[in-house]
Amino acid sequence: MSTEPTARSDGAEQAPASAYDGTAPFPQTEPTARRRNQWVQLVVTTAIVLLPLVALALAGWVLWGRVIGPADILIAAALYVFTGLGVTAGFHRGLTHRSFTAAPALRMLLGVAGSMSFQGDVIGWVATHRRHHAFTDCPGDPHSPFRYGTGLRGQLRGLAHAHVGWLFLGDTTPADRYAPDLLADRGMRALSRAFPALCVLTFALPFAAGWAIGGTPHDALTALLWAGLVRVAVLQHVTWSVNSLCHMIGDRPFRTRRHDRATNLWPLALLSFGESWHNLHHADPTCARHGVDRGQIDPTAAVIRLFERLGWATDVRWPEPTRLESRRL
Template structure:
C-alpha cells in the first residue's frame, strides 16, 4: 500500500526510551524496562522465528545432498530469479518506499499486489514490518531503535556483538512495537489488514509456487523438490539476509555523503545495491526518508526507483516524491 502523500508519522511524537536523552552515541544502550514481560508466548515466538531463519539454511544443506554430482536445473535458477525479484520489490517498493514512507500513492490493485508480494518474502506481515521500520527511523542508532548495531557500544567487542544483533539477533528479542502508535494508517486500511491476516497463507504460497512449477516443468518429484529448495528456501534465505544486511552493514560500513540526524550512522554500501534493489544507498534514505529514489548520485543503480518510475508512467502510481537537485544539495555534508 502507498500511504498518503503527507507520509503520516506515528500517532503522536515518538516515545523516548529510558535515558535516551543522556545517550552520548558511544555507550551501550540502557536497559529498557518499559517492555512488558510476556511469559506465555515467548517460547512459541522464538520457535517460529527460529524456524523462519534456520529452515532455509537446512534446506540448502538438503539441496546440496540431493544435487551431489549433478547440476542445478536451469528452471530452478529462473524461478529463483523471478520470485526473488517479485518478492524483493514487494519489500522495497511496497513495504518500504510506499507503505512506510509514503514516497508515492498507488492505485488500489497495485497497493494490494505489492503488499502481497512483500508478504511472500517471509519477512513478516505488512503492518508489523512497517511499524518496526518506522520505529527504527524514530530512534535511529540510539535507545529505542529495534536493530541498531550500536546497541552494545562502539568498542570492538560491543560493535561485533551489535552487528550480530542488528543483523539477526533482534528478531529473537520479541520486543513489542505497537502498531497503534507506529502504523495507525495501516490498521485503518481494510485491504492491508486483510493481507496481514493472510500472512501465514502467503508464506505457504511462496513455497508452493516453486514446488508446483518444478513439478509442472520436470514432471517428477525430484524437479519439484529442487525447485522448492532453490527457488523457495534458498531464495528466501538470500533475500532475508540482504534485507538484514541493510540493518547491520549499512549502519557501520560505507560512505556518508549526506547529513542525517544526531547519532544516525546510516551509510551507502555499494556492494549490496543490486541485490537490495537500491536499498543499500541507505545514507541518502535516512537523510531524506520520503524520497522515492535512494541512489541519487552518478552510477548509483536503484532498481526500485526504476520500477516506481515505470508504474508512474503507466498511471498506476502518482504523487511520487522524486528528489530534486536543490533538495539533494541541501542534505550534502
C-alpha cells in the same frame, strides 16, 4: 525526560534529544518495547530464520552428482524479483514512507509480494521500520548495531544483533502507535491475517512450477529447494544486511540526524534493489529514489517510475536538487 518521538517536517517521526551520548550501550529496558507471547514468537522466529538456512545443507546433497538446472534458476530469479520488490517498493518505500501512492490493486499486489518474502506480516514490518527511523541508532531502535556500545566487542555483538539477533528478543513494536493508518485499512488488516497462508504460497509456487516444467517429483523438490528455501534465505540476509552492514560500513555523503550512522554500501545495491543506498534514505526518508548520485543503480526507483508512467502510482516524491544539496556534506 520523555522519549516519545516527535513529528519531522518530512512526515517521519524522530526521537527527541536525550542523555544518550552515542557511545554507551543502550538501556536494557526500553520504553517502546512490549513483550507478549514470547515463547510463540520465539518458535515462529526460529522457524523463519532456520528453515531457509536448512536449504544450504540440503543444497550440498542435491548438488552431489547433479548440477542445478536452468528451470530452478529461472523460477528462483522470478520469485526473488517479485518478492524483493514487494519489500522494497511495497512494504518500504510505499507503505512505510509513503514515497508514492499506489493504486488500490497495485498496493495489494505489492503487499502480497512483500508478505511472500517471509519477513513478517505487513503491519508488523511497517511498524518496526517506522520505529527504527524514529530512534535510529539510539535507545529505542529495534535493530541498531550500536546497541551494545561502540567498542570493538560491543560492535561485534551489535552487528550480530542488528543482522538477526533482534528477531529473537520478543521486543514487539506497537502497531497502534507506529502504523495506525494500516490498522485502519481493511485490506491491510486482511493481508496481515493472511501472512501464514502467503508463507505457504511462497514455497508452494516453486514446487508446483518445478513439477509443471520438469514433470517429476524430483524436479518439484529441487525447485522448492532453490527457488523456495534458498531464494528466501538470500533475500532475508540481504534485507538484514541493510539493517546491520549499512549502519557500520560504507560512505556517508549526506547529513543524517545526530547518532544516525546510516551508510551507502554499493556491493549490495543490485541484490537489495537499491536499498543499500541507505545514507541518502536516512537523510531524506520519503524520497522514492535512494541511489541519487551518478552510477548508483536503483532498480526499485526504476520500477516506481514505470508504475508512474502507467498511471498506477501518483504523488511520487522524486529527489529535488535543492533538498538533496541541503543535506549533502
